[in-house]
């Protein structure tokens with residue numbers, strides 16, 4: 001198999017009668033951090049949900065690790081090693097940090113070539129999230145929003161996913177937590193993780209990702225203000241020109 005982990009082709013999705021996504025194409029390779037950017041309501045969360053099979057009405061191809069998952073149930077996708085941290089991060093409020101982590105545990109995985117895929121344990125995760133390591137027995141309900149957010153990411157990693165879909169890691173958290181999230185993403189990448197994250201904050205996206213896609217009103221290839229009119233050199237390098245070309249720009 002090639003090093004393409006996720007290949008999405010002509011993905012469309014509807015909420016009720018309204019079409020939200022229009023023939024989205026994107027791909028993520030092994031070891032990459034890819035940003036899916038776009039404004040409020042552009043369809044970022046819907047894209048991640050559709051990749052996870054969580055939008056009832058959808059069309060198109062989602063190939064993951066060489067397998068077509070378009071018809072698979074969300075739990076089957078999770079079992080195949082597709083991790084997902086939704087926008088409304090929820091922890092089990094009555095369970096401790098450690099117990100929340102146990103809920104996410106799945107067996108270690110191997111790449112098709114037999115080499116081990118990134119494997120996570122509470123101890124390794126506590127190195128990545130020292131805040132959590134300082135409160136292993138704290139009930140989820142007694143943690144700050146930012147801490148709960150870290151816990152949902154950590155719980156997803158306990159499933160040893162080949163690829164993590166991360167919906168707006170910087171959204172709605174204090175700047176200091178956003179900074180920790182950015183640091184965490186860079187660390188994850190250094191440890192071999194592959195991530196597709198949605199992000200409205202261009203600065204955050206540029207800081208953590210190798211390249212990015214821009215969604216505009218459910219269509220791929222918008223450049224808009226996100227790539228920045230006054231943006232300096234480097235900004236555009238985030239936008240994959242090949243994808244814009246394919247999108248007919």
Ligand SMILES: Nc1ncnc2c1ncn2[C@@H]1O[C@H](COP(=O)(O)OP(=O)(O)OP(=O)(O)O)[C@@H](O)[C@H]1O
Nearest residue numbers: 015016020038039040041042043044045046047200
């Ligand atoms: N469950 C739903 N039912 C109906 N419409 C929805 C639903 N979820 C999203 N939408 C609509 O779909 C469009 C895309 O929403 P989506 O949440 O995917 O955008 P987003 O890029 O993630 O935005 P944000 O930055 O606010 O998170 C919006 O017009 C939104 O109102």
Ligand SMILES: [Mg+2]
Nearest residue numbers: 044045087168
């Ligand atoms: Mg969203």
